[in-house]
Amino acid sequence: MKFGELKFLLKHSSIYGLGSVIGQAISFLLLPLYTRYLTPADYGVMALVDVARGLIGLVISLGLVNALGRFYYEYEEQEQRNLVISSAYWVVFAVIIISLPLVWYLSSILSELLFHTNEYTLVFQVALLSLLFGLLVDLGINYLRVRAQSIHFIKITLARMTLVISCNIYFIVFLQTGVIGIFYSSLLSAIIFAFFLTITVLRKTSLSFSYTHAKEMVHYSFPLIFSNIFRVITNESDKLFINSFFSPFETGIYSIAQKIGSSLHALVTSPFLQAYLPRRFQIMKEANAKQEYANILDYYLLAICAAGTLLSIFSREIIVTMTSQEYYAAAAYIPAIVLSMVVFGMKYHFEIGIVITKKTKIIAYINGLSCVVNVLLNWILIKHFGIVGAIISVNVSYLLTTILNLMATQRLYAVQFHYSRMFQLLVLSMIIYALSLLVPKSSFIVVISLKSLLVICFLGALYVTNLIPKELITGITSRIRKKIT
Numbered sequence: 482m483k484f485g486e487l488k489f490l491l492k493h494s495s496i497y498g499l500g501s502v503i504g505q506a507i508s509f510l511l512l513p514l515y516t517r518y519l520t521p522a523d524y525g526v527m528a529l530v531d532v533a534r535g536l537i538g539l540v541i542s543l544g545l546v547n548a549l550g551r552f553y554y555e556y557e558e559q560e561q562r563n564l565v566i567s568s569a570y571w572v573v574f575a576v577i578i579i580s581l582p583l584v585w586y587l588s589s590i591l592s593e594l595l596f597h598t599n600e601y602t603l604v605f606q607v608a609l610l611s612l613l614f615g616l617l618v619d620l621g622i623n624y625l626r627v628r629a630q631s632i633h634f635i636k637i638t639l640a641r642m643t644l645v646i647s648c649n650i651y652f653i654v655f656l657q658t659g660v661i662g663i664f665y666s667s668l669l670s671a672i673i674f675a676f677f678l679t680i681t682v683l684r685k686t687s688l689s690f691s692y693t694h695a696k697e698m699v700h701y702s703f704p705l706i707f708s709n710i711f712r713v714i715t716n717e718s719d720k721l722f723i724n725s726f727f728s729p730f731e732t733g734i735y736s737i738a739q740k741i742g743s744s745l746h747a748l749v750t751s752p753f754l755q756a757y758l759p760r761r762f763q764i765m766k767e768a769n770a771k772q773e774y775a776n777i778l779d780y781y782l783l784a785i786c787a788a789g790t791l792l793s794i795f796s797r798e799i800i801v802t803m804t805s806q807e808y809y810a811a812a813a814y815i816p817a818i819v820l821s822m823v824v825f826g827m828k829y830h831f832e833i834g835i836v837i838t839k840k841t842k843i844i845a846y847i848n849g850l851s852c853v854v855n856v857l858l859n860w861i862l863i864k865h866f867g868i869v870g871a872i873i874s875v876n877v878s879y880l881l882t883t884i885l886n887l888m889a890t891q892r893l894y895a896v897q898f899h900y901s902r903m904f905q906l907l908v909l910s911m912i913i914y915a916l917s918l919l920v921p922k923s924s925f926i927v928v929i930s931l932k933s934l935l936v937i938c939f940l941g942a943l944y945v946t947n948l949i950p951k952e953l954i955t956g957i958t959s960r961i962r963k964k965i966t
Contacts, residue, residue, distance in 0.1 A: 512803040512804055513803060513804065513805070514650070514653075514654065515649075515653070516737075516803075516804045516805045516807070516808055517805065518653050518654060518657065518659075519653070519659070519660065520730075520733070520807070521729075521730045521731075521732075521733030521734050521737070521807055521808060522728070522729040522730045522733055523659060523660050523729075523733065524729075524732075524733035524736045524737060525720075525724060525728070525729030525730060525731070525732030525733035525736060526596070526601065526604075526660050526729050527660050527663060527736075528720050528732055528733070528736040529595050529596075529720055529721070529724055529729070529732065530595075530601070530604055530605060530608050530660075530664070531608075531717075532713070532717040532720055532721065533591050533595065533605070533608075534605075534608045534609060534611075534612050535713050535717065536710060536713055536714070536717075537587070537609065537612065538612045538615070538616070539706060539709045539710050539713060540706060540710070541576050541580045541612075541613075541616075542573075542576070542616055542619075542706075543572065543576065543699055543702060543703065543706065544702030544703065544705040544706045544709060545569050545572060545573065545620070545698055545699070545702055546619050546620060546623045548569075548697075548698035548699075548701045548702040549565065549566070549569060549620075549623050549624070549627055549698070551701060551762060551836070551839075552565050552694065552697060552698055552701070553565050553566070553627045554627070554762045554763060563685070563686035563687060563689070564686075564689050564691045564694055565691075565694050565698070566624055566682065566686045567683060567686045567687055567688055567689050567690065568689070568690050568691045568692075568694040568695040568698070569620060569695070569698060570617075570620060570679065570682070570683060570686075570688075571688075571690045571695065572695050572698075572699065573616050573617060573620055576616065577613045577614075577616065577617075580613055581613065584606055584609040584610055584613070585606060587605070587609065588602045588603075588605035588606040588609060589602045589605075591605050592604070592605055595721075595724070596729075603661060604660060604661045604664060607661060607664040607665060607667075607668050608664045608667070608668075610668050610671075611664060611667040611668035611670075611671045612671075614668070614671035614672050614675040615667075615671045615675070617675035617678065617679050618641075618671055618674045618675050618678060620678075620679075620682075621637075621674070621675075621677075621678025621679060621681070621682050622634065622637065622638075622678070624678075624682050625637070626755055626756075626758075634755070637674065637678070640674075641670050641674055644666075644669070644670050644673065645666050645667065645670045648662075648665065648666035648669055648670070649662065649663055649666045652665050652666060701839065701841065702841075704841045704842045704844070704845045705841055705844065705845065707845045707848075707849065708841070708844045708845035708847075708848040708849075709848075710852075711845070711848035711849045711851065711852035712848050712851075712852075712882075714852045714855070714856065715848065715851050715852045715855040715875070715878050715879075715882070716875070718852075718855060718856055718859055719735070719855075719859050719863065719871035719874060719875060720732050720735065720736065722859045722860065722863040722864075722871070723735055723863055723867070723868065723871060726863055726864050726867075727867065731867065731868065734808065734810055734811050734868065735811070735814065735868045735871060737800075737804065737808050737811040738811035738812070738813075738814035738815050738818060738868075739814075739818055741792075741796070741799060741800070741811070741815050741818075742792070742796075742814070742815045742816075742817075742818025742819050742821075742822065743818060743822055744792070745785065745788055745789050745792055745819055745822040745823070746822045746825070746826065748788060749781075749784050749785045749788050749789075749826070750781075750785065750822070750825075750826040750829070753781055753784070754829060757777065757829075758829075761774070761833060761836075761837075762837075765837050771894075771895070771896045771897065772897075774830065774833050774896050775896055775897055775898045775899055777830070778827070778830040778898055778899075778903075779899055779902060779903075781826070781830065782823075782827070782903055782906055782907075783906065783943070783948065783949065785822070785823055785826055786823060786906050786907065786909075786910045787910075787939075787940075787943070789819045789820070789822065789823050789910065790910045790913055790914055790936075790939055791936060792815070792819055793815065793816035793819050793914045793917070794913070794914060794917040794932050794935060794936065795929075795932060796812050796815035796816055796819075797812040798925070798928065798929060798932075799812075799815075800812035800815070814868055814869075814872055816914060817872045817876065818872060818875075820876060821872070821875050821876045821879050823907070824876065824879040824880050824883055825879045825882070825883070827883050828879070828882050828883040828886045830898075831883055831886040831887040831890055831898075832844060832886040832889075832890060833890055833894065833896060834889065834890030834891070834892070834893040834894030834895070834896065835886065835889050835890060835893060837893075837894055838893045838894060840889075840893060843889050844886070847882055847885040847886060847889065848882060850881070850885070851878045851879075851881050851882040851885070852878075854877065854878055854881055855874055855875065855877075855878035858870075858873070858874035858877060858878070859871060859874045862874055902948065905946065905948060906943075906948050909939070909942055909943070909946070909948065910939075913935055913936075913938070913939040913942075916935055917932055917935055920932055920935075
C-alpha cells in the first residue's frame with residue numbers, strides 16, 4: 482500500500498475522528514449528569530423514539546447522501562459536480578415539503594403504538610421535525626466530505642456539538658424538561674445548521690437542477706433505502722422487543738451498554754468511513770486498487786481491534802465512573818457489543834465489489850435476509866434470555882451480513898484480503914480480554930494498574946507478531962525523522 486494513500490486516509494480520518502473523539506469524550510463526561518436527571522426508563526423512551534425517527538428518515542431521505550460520493554466523482558468537470566450537488570438539494574427540498582404534514586399525523590400513532598399512550602406525541606413531533614431539517618444538514622456535511630474539506634467538517638461538527646450539549650444542559654438540568662429536552666436541542670441545532678450549510682453550499686454550486694442527475698442518484702440509492710431499513714431494523718429491533726417483552730427500564734439499561742459499546746463505531750469506524758467511502762471510488766481507478774483495499778482493511782482492523790480491546794477491558798470501570806448505580810448492570814454487556822461493532826465494521830470493506838459494480842440491489846438482499854434472521858432471533862431469544870438474547874442475535878446477524886458481503890464481492894470483484902492476519906488479530910484481542918477477567922477484585926487503583934499492564938502486553942504482542950504492518954512503522958518513523966531534521 483502506498484504510504485501516500487495511507488497518509489491521506491490517516492490525515493482525514495484523524496480529523497474526522499477528532500470530532501467524534503471530542504463528542505464521545507463530552508458525552509461520557511455528561512453521563513453522570515444525564516443519569517442523575519434521566520432514569521433508565523427515560524433512556525429507554527429516548528432510544529425508542531430514536532429508532533422510529535431513524536426508520537422514517539431512511540425512507541423519506543431517499544438515500545441521496547449515499548449517492549453523492551458515487552456520482553460526484555463520476556465527472557471530472559467541476560460544473561457537472563456542482564450540478565450533482567444542487568440537484569440533490571432540490572430533491573431534498575421537495576421531500577421536506579411533502580413530509581411536513583406527515584409529521585403531525587404519524588406522531589400520535591407512534592406514541593400509541595410504542596408506549597400505549599399519547600403522552601409522547603409532542604416528543605415525536607419535535608423529533609421528526611429535527612429529522613427533516615437534519616436532511617439538509619446531512620447533505621451539507623456530505624458535500625464537505627466529497628470535497629475532502631475535513632477542517633471545515635470538524636469546525637461545523639464542533640460547533641453543532643457545542644450547541645447541542647449547551648441546549649441539553651439548559652433543557653434537562655435547568656428547565657428539567659426530561660426526555661423531550663434532548664429533542665428540543667436536536668431540533669434547534671438542525672434548524673440553525675440547515676440554514677447555514679444550505680446557503681453556504683448553494684452559493685458555491687448554484688441552484689441549477691438536472692433531472693438526469695437527480696434520476697440517476699435516486700435510481701442508484703433507491704435499493705439502498707430498503708437495505709438501510711433492513712440494517713436499522715437489524716441494529717435497533719432488539720430495543721423494540723426488549724420494550725415489548727419487558728419495559729423501558731430494561732431498554733434503558735441495554736441502551737446505556739450499547740451507547741458505550743458502540744462508541745467504538747463513533748471513535749474508529751465512523752471517522753474512517755467519512756474519509757474512506759468517497760475515497761474508495763477514486764482508488765478503484767488505480768492499477769493496484771484491489772491490493773489497496775486489502776491493505777486498508779488491515780490498518781482499519783488493527784485500529785478497531787486495539788480500541789475495542791481497550792474498551793472491553795475497562796468497561797466495568799467506565800460504567801462505575803460515569804453512571805449511577807441504577808446503570809451498573811450495563812457493564813456486563815459492553816464487551817459483546819464491542820465485538821459486534823468489529824464484525825459490523827468489516828462489512829464496509831467486504832462490500833467493495835458490490836458498490837464498485839453498482840450492484841446495490843445485492844446489499845438490499847443481504848441486509849433483508851440478515852434483518853429477517855435478526856428479527857426471528859430477537860423474538861425467540863429476548864423473550865427467554867432478555868438482553869443476553871439481544872446481544873447474541875445482533876452478533877449472529879452482523880456476522881451473516883459480513884460473510885455474505887464478502888462472498889458477493891469475491892464473485893463480482895475478487896479481492897485477496899489477508900485472512901490469516903485478520904484471524905490472528907481477532908484471536909489475540911479475545912485472549913487479552915479473557916485475561917482481563919482474571920484480574921482480582923481489589924481497589925480501583927490496583928485494578929486499573931493491572932489492566933493497564935495487560936494493555937501494554939497487548940501492544941507488545943502486536944509488535945512481536947508483526948500484526949502492526951512494518952510499512953506503517955517505517956512510514957511513521959520516517960516522518961518523525963524528517964520533522965526532527
